[in-house]
Amino acid sequence: MLAPRAPTLRERLDATMNHLATEVFVALLIVISVGLLLAEASLSRSSTLRASVEYANDVITWVFVGELSLRFLAERHKRRFFRRFWLDIIAVLPLFRAFRVLRILRLLRLFRFGVILGHRVGFVRKLLQVIKFEYVFAGLAIVVTVLMGAISMRYTEGRDLETLDTLEEALWYAVMTVAAAEPIGAEPVTRFGRTVTLSLMLGGMTLFAFFTGTVSAVMIESLKKLRMSPMSVEELERHVVICGWNGAAPLLIRELYADAEAREVVVITDGAPPDESALGDLFTRVRVIHDDFTKSAILRSAGIERARYAVLLSDRGKEDRSPQDRDARTVLAALLIERLNSRIHTIVQLLNRENEVSLREAGVENVIVSDEYVGAAMASLVKNRDALPLLAVLLGNGDDAQLRTERVAGELVGLSVADALGRIKSRHDAILLAVRTGPGPSDTVINPPADFVLEAGQRIIMAKRRS
Numbered sequence: 001m002l003a004p005r006a007p008t009l010r011e012r013l014d015a016t017m018n019h020l021a022t023e024v025f026v027a028l029l030i031v032i033s034v035g036l037l038l039a040e041a042s043l044s045r046s047s048t049l050r051a052s053v054e055y056a057n058d059v060i061t062w063v064f065v066g067e068l069s070l071r072f073l074a075e076r077h078k079r080r081f082f083r084r085f086w087l088d089i090i091a092v093l094p095l096f097r098a099f100r101v102l103r104i105l106r107l108l109r110l111f112r113f114g115v116i117l118g119h120r121v122g123f124v125r126k127l128l129q130v131i132k133f134e135y136v137f138a139g140l141a142i143v144v145t146v147l148m149g150a151i152s153m154r155y156t157e158g159r160d161l162e163t164l165d166t167l168e169e170a171l172w173y174a175v176m177t178v179a180a181a182e183p184i185g186a187e188p189v190t191r192f193g194r195t196v197t198l199s200l201m202l203g204g205m206t207l208f209a210f211f212t213g214t215v216s217a218v219m220i221e222s223l224k225k226l227r228m229s230p231m232s233v234e235e236l237e238r239h240v241v242i243c244g245w246n247g248a249a250p251l252l253i254r255e256l257y258a259d260a261e262a263r264e265v266v267v268i269t270d271g272a273p274p275d276e277s278a279l280g281d282l283f284t285r286v287r288v289i290h291d292d293f294t295k296s297a298i299l300r301s302a303g304i305e306r307a308r309y310a311v312l313l314s315d316r317g318k319e320d321r322s323p324q325d326r327d328a329r330t331v332l333a334a335l336l337i338e339r340l341n342s343r344i345h346t347i348v349q350l351l352n353r354e355n356e357v358s359l360r361e362a363g364v365e366n367v368i369v370s371d372e373y374v375g376a377a378m379a380s381l382v383k384n385r386d387a388l389p390l391l392a393v394l395l396g397n398g399d400d401a402q403l404r405t406e407r408v409a410g411e412l413v414g415l416s417v418a419d420a421l422g423r424i425k426s427r428h429d430a431i432l433l434a435v436r437t438g439p440g441p442s443d444t445v446i447n448p449p450a451d452f453v454l455e456a457g458q459r460i461i462m463a464k465r466r467s
Contacts, residue, residue, distance in 0.1 A: 014074035017067070027065060033060045034147075036332070041151045042167035065092050142178070142207055149174035149200040157193040178204035213459070233287055233301065236264050238308040243293035243333050244315025245269040248370075250278045252311065257282055258402075263309070266302045268293040271317045294333050299340060310337045312348045316371070323351045331355050338363045402465075404430065408458040418450035420460075430464030 007015070027207060028348050036057040036357055043050045068088055075081040082089075153168040174186040177200040188194045240256060242249060253265055266287045267274060279286060291298045293312075304310065314326050321329070327350055334348050335358075347366040348359055356367045406428075412420055417432065424432055435445045435452065436459040444461075445452065454460070 010076070012073055013070060017071050017074050026064075029060055029063060033057060033064075036060070037151070038147070038167065040427055041154050056419055062090055064088065066094065075358075080199060092389075114387040141374045143292075145200065145203045145207065146171065146174045149177065149196055149203075152196045153188070153193060156190050156196065157188055158272060175203060178207070181205050181208075181210045233266055233289075236287075237306045239266060239303065239306070241265075241299070241302050241304055241307045241337075242267045242311045242313065243269075243299075243337075244312050244313035244317075244330070245271055245274060246315060249274065249313055252313075253279060253282055253286060255402075257285065257301050266307075266394060268298060268302055269315060269317070270316060287306050294336065296334060296336055296340065299333075299337060304337055305341050307341065308342055310334075310341075310344050310346045312337075312346070314351055327351050327355055333362050334359055335362050351454065360387070367373055402462050402463070403433075403437055404428070404462050405436070406460050406462070408454045408460060409437075412454050413456045415454050417448045417452045417454070420454055424460070424462060428464055430462035432460055433463055435459070436461065436463040 007382060036053050038408060040050065040053045040057065043053065047335075071085065072081050075286075104334075150167065150170040150173065153173060154167055173184070177197060181201045181204050183197050183201075186195050201203060204267070205368075242252065242265060245267065249267070253267075254263060256263060264287070265285070266289065268289045268291060270292045272288065274286065274288060275283070289298060289302055293299065312321075312330050315321075316326065317329075330350060331346060332344055337344060337346055342363065344367075346364045347368065348364055349368050349370055350356065350359075351369070352373070353367075353369045353372070356369075359367055412423065415423070417435075421432055425428055433446070435448050435454065437443045437455075
């Protein structure tokens with residue numbers, strides 16, 4: 001065996017610069033740098049502390065210059081470096097005396113601070129699952145705009161306007177200008193001050209439009225989810241969990257809710273979620289979890305341990321998976337479901353029957369190979385062109401009739417099929433199609449003979465009119 005290759009200097013440097021400790025250190029320096037900039041803006045020009053604050057800020061900026069230089073050396077693709085850190089490059093320009101007037105650009109590092117928190121700090125990542133990232137970005141943009149405007153007005157108008165003589169007054173002016181889209185509290189007298197004020201007004205209108213659009217979009221999406229979840233999944237019991245989504249799912253859901261004893265439905269899919277056009281009025285009743293159904297945590301969030309039925313559909317997903325991959329995911333999910341809830345009744349749709357044996361051994365009750373059923377149905381129609389209405393009932397797509405099962409009990413126990421037909425017709429207004437004598441796929445007697453005796457525990461399969 002070949003010895004593992006030792007990492008190069010570039011690779012070690014890249015690992016160091018992207019280490020969690022390095023990122024946290026940089027985030028801390030950003031906070032200190034912004035604090036020093038605000039302190040510098042709040043101090044008068046005659047303050048003895050001003051020189052020390054400026055010196056400390058310059059030292060931190062030199063640290064940022066060194067950090068960016070090391071990242072540039074570690075980056076294999078230089079264009080990617082400039083795409084990622086162009087704001088940070090602009091933020092260190094005020095280090096040079098020719099650009100001292102632009103020291104407010106150091107506030108741009110706050111965007112880097114937000115990125116580091118979002119990527120590296122665990123509790124912030126969890127928070128962003130509740131608070132949309134668009135809100136965070138809009139908030140950062142507003143903070144940076146207000147601070148840049150306030151510090152700019154403090155430096156340019158502070159000498160001429162007593163109302164902007166302190167940082168607090170300048171901050172208040174910037175906030176009100178952004179909110180009201182007009183200067184409130186002072187009238188700028190310098191050209192640069194007027195330019196800053198105009199920028200605050202335009203920035204306020206732009207940010208307000210962005211924030212309003214973001215809130216509207218998020219609220220509409222949240223209301224959709226609210227409509228789809230009138231009852232918490234945690235409250236459901238003996239419900240149906242549908243894993244995956246394809247063209248058969250809308251009909252499946254409509255048939256489930258058409259029954260007099262309709263069960264609640266939870267759908268798990270990582271592809272395009274069901275919409276109102278597919279489900280119609282049932283759109284508000286179906287709970288949808290947009291995630292991967294092969295994960296045990298996601299199945300538990302759907303209440304799989306309390307569910308009565310699990311239906312696994314062959315799902316293309318968002319990646320348009322191959323038939324082999326779709327069957328593999330279906331088998332994996334079925335095995336996981338049986339392990340989480342051994343009492344559940346599982347129905348699986350496969351594209352290839354080769355995987356049926358392992359599913360049967362795991363306790364899966366029903367396996368459907370859709371292409372085989374379509375082929376058998378088409379062959380039946382070739383042999384008997386009038387068989388379509390019966391096939392529609394058998395496949396659960398009849399408008400006037402449906403299949404029902406009932407356990408043999410009471411007065412039906414011990415009766416022959418010939419004697420039971422009349423009782424079934426009078427009690428259920430139905431006709432007997434078959435008798436299930438056991439749990440196996442071969443334990444079904446189609447059109448049982450007249451002398452077939454019904455026993456307790458068996459199940460009769462009937463075709464009856466919809467109530």
